[in-house]
Amino acid sequence: MVRAIQVGLGGWGFSWAKEIVPTVGRVTPAAYVDPSPEAIARVRAELGVAPDLCFVSLEEAAAKVDADLVLATLRTEAHYPVVSQALDMGFHVLVEKPFASDLAEARALVAKAEKAGRFLMVSQNYRHNPAPRKVAEMVAKKALGDVSLVSIDFRKHAPSVGYRYWDMPDPLLADMAIHHFDLMRMVLGDNPKRVSCRTWNTTDSQFVHHPIGVATLEFEKGTVVSYRGSWMSGAQDTAWSGEWSMDCSKGEIWWRSRDHRATGNLPDIVRTRDLTGETEELALPELDHADRAGTLNAIAMAIETGKTPAYFSSGQDNLLSFALVEATIRSAAQHGQWVEIADLMA
Structure with missing residues (x-):
């Protein structure tokens, strides 16, 4: 079972937490991170998340829970700092597209993931x-x-x-x-x-x-x-x-x-x-996991097996799409x- 910290619980991030993560049996939520009190309150009220699984920063969450994966579901301008920090902390990362604000940032994240020996996957969900x-x-x-x-x-x-x-x-x-x-x-x-x-x-x-x-x-x-x-x-x-x-x-x-x-x-x-x-x-x-669930299932499979499945949109591969x-x-x-x-x- 892959344990995931989700960072970013706005409108799209909340959709991930409510509609996608629970459908992928290989993944279990370890923590939820958002600096917005309103976003945290919504997750707790509507999804029944315990208070001790909610945090205002990735640092705080990483210090309190064991996890393998960071699911980054923030606005584009926040992707680079959060993904970079997650890789520095030793996490695998699944990030929403586009995974950086420009090609230079994208290259830097790919290089960091390679150096850390971690999977960096971009959620190109239309592939699935x-x-x-x-x-x-x-x-x-x-x-x-x-x-x-x-x-x-x-x-x-x-x-x-x-x-x-x-x-x-x-x-x-x-x-x-x-x-x-x-x-x-x-x-x-x-x-x-x-x-x-x-x-x-x-x-x-x-x-x-x-x-x-x-x-x-x-x-x-x-x-x-x-x-x-x-x-x-x-x-x-x-x-x-x-x-x-x-x-x-x-x-x-x-x-x-x-x-x-x-x-x-x-x-x-x-x-x-x-x-x-x-x-x-x-x-x-017929696909067991389609669309966004397909991307989450794919990186969970990669973490479990050490091998990337077909149509895996790694950061390296995604550079040319970017x-x-x-x-x-x-x-x-x-x-x-x-x-x-x-x-x-x-």
């Missing part, structure tokens, strides 16, 4: 759903030949879905598209070469920074991805994964994942269309100029 797993397998086997062009559309109307972080820098690219960028790498089994991106806002938007953007991403094996995303869309919304059309040499793969809507949670879907026009909806794998965030932001600031990933990673 049936559709992307199925499509990644199909692409690896070239089920419909080589993938030449991928089109991805992500559309949500932020005010309608309860979005709250109106002042967050780069809300599309850093907070949302990081999921899509990471899925691109996972599904294609490839890494990005260069990107071009433009972003903008609308006159009626509550966002301080740009919530809409388009990007062209070129991958090392030659696949080109056309990405279009909007947090202020008045059109029909998409699944949280976006809607993917993958143009292959022998047909098309169309899929969506994590489709949570007001009309109910819709299932992951993968459809194919071959060159004759014949379509097929494919059976998808680099796509930084590259698209840089390109947008330069009015769409191409940014080479190698230049960022050098």
